[in-house]
Amino acid sequence: MLTTKPFFKKNLLHDIEKSSKSILMQDIFYKILRLAKLDSNVILVGEIGSGKKRLAKIIHENSHRAEGPFHTFYCLNIDEEEYKNAFWGRLQFEDNHLSLKYDLLEKTIDGTLYLDQFSELSPAFMLDVIISYHKGCKQLFRHRDDDKGKPRLILSLNQEFYHEILHQDVWEKLLDELNPVVIMLPPLREHKEDIPLIIDYFLDEIRTNYIDYKNLSMSAHALLACFNYDWPGNLLQLKNAILQGAILSRGNTIELRHLPFSLSLD
Ligand SMILES: Nc1ncnc2c1ncn2[C@@H]1O[C@H](COP(=O)(O)OP(=O)(O)OP(=O)(O)O)[C@@H](O)[C@H]1O
Numbered sequence: 001m002l003t004t005k006p007f008f009k010k011n012l013l014h015d016i017e018k019s020s021k022s023i024l025m026q027d028i029f030y031k032i033l034r035l036a037k038l039d040s041n042v043i044l045v046g047e048i049g050s051g052k053k054r055l056a057k058i059i060h061e062n063s064h065r066a067e068g069p070f071h072t073f074y075c076l077n078i079d080e081e082e083y084k085n086a087f088w089g090r091l092q093f094e095d096n097h098l099s100l101k102y103d104l105l106e107k108t109i110d111g112t113l114y115l116d117q118f119s120e121l122s123p124a125f126m127l128d129v130i131i132s133y134h135k136g137c138k139q140l141f142r143h144r145d146d147d148k149g150k151p152r153l154i155l156s157l158n159q160e161f162y163h164e165i166l167h168q169d170v171w172e173k174l175l176d177e178l179n180p181v182v183i184m185l186p187p188l189r190e191h192k193e194d195i196p197l198i199i200d201y202f203l204d205e206i207r208t209n210y211i212d213y214k215n216l217s218m219s220a221h222a223l224l225a226c227f228n229y230d231w232p233g234n235l236l237q238l239k240n241a242i243l244q245g246a247i248l249s250r251g252n253t254i255e256l257r258h259l260p261f262s263l264s265l266d
Pocket residue numbers: 046047048049050051052053054055116117156198201235236239
């Protein structure tokens with residue numbers, strides 16, 4: 001299903017400059033918006049909690065698939081049966097005949113399929129998943145003479161794992177099978193200039209969602225500690241720290257003592 005929606009949302013470029021002070025991040029956003037227009041598959045590489053899924057959604061929302069589904073398939077601890085049903089199709093008896101149903105692929109026709117934590121799979125299983133995806137699509141779209149409708153794949157890879165497989169055969173094979181654009185997402189400590197903006201965003205989210213937290217703010221001392229800390233768990237860790245601070249401050253001003261202890265050690 002093609003939509004008449006513009007590829008780039010109105011004022012999005014302006015929004016990018018507003019949402020990140022880091023040249024590194026702005027550059028990634030510009031790249032993301034350019035590739036969103038295309039149908040290429042994407043591999044997002046980054047540390048835990050660095051914003052891979054959020055970026056995947058931005059790609060989806062700014063593509064011609066925006067009106068279609070965005071579906072996440074979580075690869076951590078998937079059992080074989082679940083995987084087989086998802087990609088290989090399951091037999092179904094309907095209207096007096098047997099047919100193959102591809103639940104996951106059917107759910108994401110005209111949309112985006114996000115394979116979260118893809119690097120948790122063994123290399124052999126990774127290739128199996130991708131080959132099964134191609135086979136499933138071939139079956140599903142066998143009556144169509146083009147690729148329209150085929151879900152776009154976005155894979156998330158943990159940064160450490162990426163460095164491990166970079167020189168292995170499996171990486172070459174993945175590139176051959178997917179022909180992807182690879183985007184490297186920096187950890188938060190490499191775009192610290194965004195920390196005040198991101199904290200504002202999280203505070204605002206809490207103020208909007210919880211009536212008892214309407215007056216929530218953060219002291220300059222606490223903000224400085226957040227700025228000085230390295231955030232190994234990236235945006236996810238920062239988000240949780242702000243949430244903890246909000247609760248302990250009872251919706252008032254978050255002081256350094258309300259934040260996780262590790263911030264006071266820096
Ligand atoms: N630029 C941003 N501004 C505000 N919040 C953000 C930003 N990027 C990510 N987040 C939020 O930070 C949290 C972590 O982001 P996300 O889930 O996208 O990370 P991830 O890299 O996919 O995580 P994981 O490694 O656990 O799969 C989410 O709650 C997300 O909404």
